Amino acid sequence: MKKVRIAPSILAADFGRFAAEAQRTELAGADWLHCDVMDGNFVPNISFGPDVIAALRQATKLPLDVHLMIVRPDLYAERFLEAGADHLIVHVEAAHDVTKTLALIRSRGKQAGLSLNPATPVKQIFPYLDQISEVLVMTVNPGFGGQAFLPETLEKIRELRQRAPQLDISVDGGINPETGRRCVEAGANVLVAGNALYRHKTLALPDAIQELRTYVER
Ligand code: DX5
Numbered sequence: 001m002k003k004v005r006i007a008p009s010i011l012a013a014d015f016g017r018f019a020a021e022a023q024r025t026e027l028a029g030a031d032w033l034h035c036d037v038m039d040g041n042f043v044p045n046i047s048f049g050p051d052v053i054a055a056l057r058q059a060t061k062l063p064l065d066v067h068l069m070i071v072r073p074d075l076y077a078e079r080f081l082e083a084g085a086d087h088l089i090v091h092v093e094a095a096h097d098v099t100k101t102l103a104l105i106r107s108r109g110k111q112a113g114l115s116l117n118p119a120t121p122v123k124q125i126f127p128y129l130d131q132i133s134e135v136l137v138m139t140v141n142p143g144f145g146g147q148a149f150l151p152e153t154l155e156k157i158r159e160l161r162q163r164a165p166q167l168d169i170s171v172d173g174g175i176n177p178e179t180g181r182r183c184v185e186a187g188a189n190v191l192v193a194g195n196a197l198y199r200h201k202t203l204a205l206p207d208a209i210q211e212l213r214t215y216v217e218r
């Protein structure tokens, strides 16, 4: 059973204080910092680019788990790697040569990851499993935080874990202690969470991270 990691998604943090939020997240005991890059094309939202990743790089030692929700990740992968991304996750549905983009990321000594949307059959990423270290299973349709978890994605996690025991399987979207627990039981080991952590109704960030970690590991 791979170690469970908590990766807060900075999309749900204070956009006016990204550096301070990254430091706060590190101090709060997070394992990774999940950074959602959106181009307004692949998803109907625009978030931030490589210069923000560079600023986050200066602000924290946390591994930057950069999620490219962009149509052409091949055109921008180098920029995000130079900016300091430790893991670069691209979408199998985007308009690029997946193998080439993954090879580029690995050639820079960084972790290559592949993400698939809820509607994408899990078999679509099977040809790439030996080219990546992380699969990011979208448990909502990408573009916005705060959406409801899609339980039909659990079956994909189970199938992936069976086929790839060594991979980091991340889940992303609508993750809270209850949905996170179901994902870990299905085989996920990295929990990306935005609203459930940065906008927890009662708990401060460190306690919200601890609550998620203990609840899913029980
Ligand atoms: C959605 C992003 C997710 C999102 C998660 O497109 O990829 O990382 O920020 O946010 P929550 O946890 O609030 O659903």
Ligand code: ZN
Pocket: 009, 034, 035, 036, 067, 172, 192
């Ligand atoms: Zn994400």
